[in-house]
Amino acid sequence: MNVSGDIFIRTLSVIAVFTFFTSRSAGIGDDTLAANSALLQFALLFSYFLDGFAFAAEAMVGRWFGANDKSTLKKTIGFLFYWGFGMGALFTVLYAIAGDQLLHFFTDQQEVVDRGSDFLWWVIFLPLVSFPSYIWDGVYIGATASVPMRNSMVIAAGCFFFLPFFVLFPYMGNHALWLGMLLFMLARGIILTLLFPRLLK
Incomplete structure (x- = not known):
């Protein structure tokens, strides 16, 4: 019940970010x-691939964390981040080279493509910025460490998405939304990285 409650709050934070993102987009x-x-389909496409590594992390981390085998646990996490970085770099290159073509795949409206091209460079960096958060999610779920997951998500949403958006939106407009999204993803990964040594102890 405790784990489910923490994950519920974490999920509400994610829903709040993406719902607000869509709502403010409509307001613009x-x-x-x-x-x-x-x-956003670019981010979802990338997440489908990274979720596979996150699911693998849940199973493998659960096994080695439960066995208190810290050596194998660290090695496993190292491999997961190795592959996660590789996928992030691959998608960053893909989006940089073929981003405009992918926009045409997701919409046939030229005015939407033209508008999306103005913000495409934010999406190009999203895979490299966000891949640690996907890997860490799997690690923390495997270790049933739901409290730091919950706290990191709430802090990332409040301090690194909503706060920057409200401060910068009058000056940056829609760019503030995308900056907030990148900071949100980046903060999740950084916070969970900083909390991991405590988890090991």
């Missing part, structure tokens, strides 16, 4: 809403 304009929705 229809073209921006359509462009942001198309660009």
